[in-house]
Amino acid sequence: AQSVTQPDIHITVSEGASLELRCNYSYGATPYLFWYVQSPGQGLQLLLKYFSGDTLVQGIKGFEAEFKRSQSSFNLRKPSVHWSDAAEYFCAVASNDMRFGAGTRLTVKP
């Protein structure tokens, strides 16, 4: 069965600093991978997704993620974080249904 792990429960970065959120998946075949963001009190919004092709995926709000099959990872990155990026970030892997990681809460320091 597919599963996804987000090793970091909470990350704090300074505004303007770079960001990397980690995601590791477990799945037998080529996975469908997603990153969602949840702002406080809001639903989940899709940032980006990977199905096949180029392993570096560009998303909204300046985010990107890189699929690395050898490491079973799909880490999310942003070169310069804005205060409005403070939120909960969820990685998900999908086949017959979607399985979410436990989430990483991002705090942005001024």
Next chain:
Amino acid sequence: DTAVSQTPKYLVTQMGNDKSIKCEQNLGHDTMYWYKQDSKKFLKIMFSYNNKELIINETVPNRFSPKSPDKAHLNLHINSLELGDSAVYFCASSHRVAGGTDTQYFGPGTRLTVL
């Protein structure tokens, strides 16, 4: 226009009561879902419906009964509410079956508090 809407946004009720949460999507999608997000933010799928038919039914107490009057609506009815049912419930929809692989669009969530 809101793509996936849920009502109510907040629901506070006593143990033992029966309550319903409504979900509507205006995206023309075929598949709808209910997720439960617990206090630790863990998201778990509960149900998936495709064109009004149940596709996924995870291990959920039978006090929870989804109802889909048409493919644009998937309501969640909960009988005999328990303290452990307190959570945020999210509705979502996607275009096709094999719902995991299509992008899912989420509603704003319903925060249920059982006293």
